Amino acid sequence: MAKLNLKYATMNSGKSIDLMRTAYNYEENGYRVLVFKPRCDTKGGEYLDSRIGLKRKVDLLIDDDTNIIEEVRGKYTGLLKCILVDEAEFLSPKKIDELFILSKVIDVPVICYSLRTNFKMEGFPGSTRLLEIAENIEELKTLCKCGATARFAGRKVNGEYTLEGENILIDGEYNNIEYVPLCGDCYLKKVKKIDYKNY
Ligand SMILES: [Zn+2]
Secondary structure, three states: OOOEEEEEEOOOOOHHHHHHHHHHHHHHOOOEEEEEEEOOOOOOOOEEEOOOOOEEEOOEEEOOOOOHHHHHOOOOOOOEEEEEEOOHHHOOHHHHHHHHHHHHHOOOOEEEEEEOEOOOOOEOHHHHHHHHHOOEEEEOOOEOOOOOEOOEEEEEEOOEEEOOOOOOOOEOOEOOEEEEEEOHHHHHHHHOOOOHHHO
C-alpha cells in the first residue's frame, strides 16, 4: 500500500527543485503526477517557483475546506504515479491526516515537502503532524556558511537577525526580509546570541 512520505529541510534548501525534478522524471516516462500546495502560500501564485528559475503549475491549491480526497478520487486512474505537496508546513494537521488517508484510498504515494521549524526553531502545525504520521521521513540537506549541515533558518530584517515579528512572513513579498540556513551552532551564536561555551 502506498505511503505518506515527508521530505523536510530548512529554508532555501532546494525543496521545490527536488519536487520539480521528481515530477519531471515521472512525466518524462509517460506517467502523471499531481502537484499541490496550500493556497495561503502566495509566493508564485498558481505556480511553484525555484531559485534556479524552474517553474511549474500547481494542480490543486489547498484551503482548509478543500476535500482533497474528493478532488482526486476517480479522476486520474491508471497513470497517476505520485502526488507532490510543496510547503506542506502551511497545511493544517487535518489536511495532513487527509493526505495520509488519500495515499491509501487511491494507493498512490504522497510526498510532502516541508520546513521542519520556523525562524524561531518552532514547529509548524503541519510539519509537526507530518513528523508524527509520515511513514517515510527524509532530510534534504543544505549547508550553513560554516560548512556544517544547516537545520535551522534565521530571519534577517534589514540585514540583522531577529526573533521578532509574525510567524509567517514570506520572503520576496517584503524586500527587507531574508532567511538564512544555519547550523545549530551558528543559530545559537548569531540569532540567539548565546555563547554556550560559558554555560
Ligand atoms: Zn554554521
